[in-house]
Amino acid sequence: MATVAEVTYRILRARGLTTIFGNPGSNELPFLAHMPEDFTYVLGLHEGAVVSMADGFALATGGPAFVNLHAASGSGNAMGGLTNAVYSHSPLVLTAGQQVRSTIGQEVMLANVDATALPQPLVKWSSEPACAADVPRTIDQAVHTALLPARGPVYVSVPYDDWAADADPDSELLPGRTVRGGASLSQEQVTELVALLDRAQNPLLVLGPQVDAAGANADAVRLAEALRAPVWIAPSAPRCPFPTRHPAFRGVLPAAVREVSTAFEGHDLVLVVGAPVFRYHQYLPGRYLPEGTRLVQITEDPKEAARAPFGDAVVAPVGPALAALADGVSVAARPPLPALPPFPAPRTSPHSVHPDELFALLREHAPDDALYVVESTSTAASFWSQMDLREPGSYLFPASGGLGFGLPAAVGAQLGRPDRQVVGVIGDGSANYGITALWTAARHRIPVVILVLKNGTYGALRWFGEVLGTGETPGMDVPGIDFTALARGYGVPARSVSDGAAFVLALKDALSADGPSLIEVVTADLDEEGGPR
Structure with a gap:
């Protein structure tokens, strides 16, 4: 009969998670001892660096990344890196070793007391399986949860004596499962948004990291060109969703209410795609929108939609949404946007590189x-x-x-x-x-x-x-x-x-x-x- 560790590695292989980022402790050794030869262990010397390496890997590949941390201490060291993964919607599967099940309540050395609460509220989901037989299913759930919209990190604590236990025979069904997201814009929503854009006298686009993550940059360009609308990147940008030398590009919005509102002056419609509304930073209060400006947001994250303090929101995958809008809008009669000026002459310094x-x-x-x-x-x-x-x-x-x-x-x-x-x-x-x-x-x-x-x-x-x-x-x-x-x-x-x-x-x-x-x-x-x- 296969062990819990053996079945878990089969699940990870089926999900493409054959690179493990980690910094091991004693609780993690029983898991790592069973690592197959086709897996790669990427050792980092501090858990903060481990999580950030995995974050960069996930963001660059567009897929999930697997992280193995050490109990509570290693998980605590990783928290700073985890905050970035949360807001970049990185699908990280964080695992942490736990003490032997029968000793956790005694709070022996390296016991992770109330392990599921430790990474909250940062992670999408946190779990410690109720028994060894449920470890493979929990790991499988973690991978799917990290990848489903809106993507984000998850956390699983596993007592180290679980890995050698016999797996449930039915756990062999797990590697063959598929879980896919859905719920694109309805045709009614597409028609409504297209009509709204076509009626606008002076629309403006604000694009966020979900556009780049979806590889929808070209559709964003098509939409901007059809509307002849200027394009800003949403404040505090962790990705670049639009070519920076395109005539429509206006830069990154400042991260303050007053300055964002000023940038929207003269625009009757602002369409925000793939970004929260908005991630401000410096506190410069003012009106969220100029008089006569309407804002509509399309985001994959229902939490972003729910917490926005103004504007209308639609929750849907941004890639198909941008493609549908670019296909549906009429070519605007507005004059073409002027070409960007040449790069400004770079400033220099006498004893350094400006x-x-x-x-x-x-x-x-x-x-x-x-x-x-x-x-x-x-x-x-x-x-x-x-x-x-x-x-x-x-x-x-x-x-x-x-x-x-x-x-x-x-x-x-x-x-x-x-x-x-x-x-x-x-x-x-x-x-x-x-x-x-x-x-x-x-x-x-x-x-x-x-x-x-x-x-x-x-x-x-x-x-x-x-x-x-x-x-x-x-x-x-x-x-x-x-x-x-x-x-x-x-x-x-x-x-x-x-x-x-x-x-x-x-x-x-x-x-x-x-x-x-x-x-x-x-x-x-x-x-x-x-x-x-």
């Missing part, structure tokens, strides 16, 4: 279909002004704003998409949160290129200090860190550059390497102590 210059050089010398994983918030304006993102799946950003996603996610994304070059654009403040992922990249010879933008400070916090009027506060600077030495210590070749020509040479070498590379790019003039001047 972010404008860095991204202009990256645009010129990196592959056109490169996938950028960005966690450098203070350089966002420079990035969006200088980059030319054309392909779906070209941009990933921490969806919850929690640091530590970028560097490990770049490693995971490159592992998942070996056909595309992944470039991590990571601030020096952010890099420290996930630096251990460099070891994993070196261990598996993952050819990711990591750029650490070194300005010696938390630049985004300094900007927020100006917004909030807090002035100079403690903990703003991170001077004196040698990222080249750190990278080499983990086995990753690295060099530091402080001018554009040196950066181009370093980038060309990194792109031709057969393993990971790190380039420390000095992006601000630093004093002798390593801090910003």
Whole structure:
């Protein structure tokens, strides 16, 4: 008779989950001891990096990712990375080892007391099977739950003595099951939305990460061109759903009520597709909408639809919805949108590489279909002004704003998409949160290129200090860190550059390497102590 572990691995294989991201503890060893040879274990040195690597892998491949954590302590370490996976709708299947069933109530060492409550309310679903025989079915339920709309992470705690138990013979039926989502827009809804768009005098589109996740970027372009409508990306964008050099593109909406409302001035209809309404950040209160503006939202997430404070909402898969609307609307009589002006001349710095210059050089010398994983918030304006993102799946950003996603996610994304070059654009403040992922990249010879933008400070916090009027506060600077030495210590070749020509040479070498590379790019003039001047 097959064991619980053997049947579980058959289920994982049937679901394509043969890559396991983890950092093991004693509770996890009985599960890992049974790992088949066709599975790959990707070891991370900290659970936060493990979850972010899996997150990047899932976002880049469009499929699920399997994570194996250590009891309560490992799950706790993973929480920061988990917040990003929640808001990016990443289908992560998180498992954690649990103590032997008969000892949990005694709260022995490494018992995960009330295990299902630990990851809540972040995960879609959390479970600890009631008996060993129910473990395979619970794991199967977890995979399907993570993948059904709206996608998101799930969590299963498994007592480690369950793995050697005999499986229920009927559990052999599980690998052959299929579960699919449905419920697209009805024809009545399509007709109503098409009529609404056709009647609009000056419509505007706001696109979100679900568009890019669905690969519906081309249909978004078709709809924008038919309507001759400008396109914004929703605030706090974790993905790029629209080509950034298209005449309709207007940029990323600011993350404040007053500024979003200002951007909507003069538009009678705003159609939001694949995004919440809205993920604001800085508190600048005002009216949600200008007078005379109507907003309609199409989202795959019923929670996003329910919690929006204004507008009408339709819950449906955004890919088919965009295709149906693009097919149905009439070509507008409005004049064509003007072409975008040339890229602005990049600013330069005398003793460093200005972010404008860095991204202009990256645009010129990196592959056109490169996938950028960005966690450098203070350089966002420079990035969006200088980059030319054309392909779906070209941009990933921490969806919850929690640091530590970028560097490990770049490693995971490159592992998942070996056909595309992944470039991590990571601030020096952010890099420290996930630096251990460099070891994993070196261990598996993952050819990711990591750029650490070194300005010696938390630049985004300094900007927020100006917004909030807090002035100079403690903990703003991170001077004196040698990222080249750190990278080499983990086995990753690295060099530091402080001018554009040196950066181009370093980038060309990194792109031709057969393993990971790190380039420390000095992006601000630093004093002798390593801090910003």
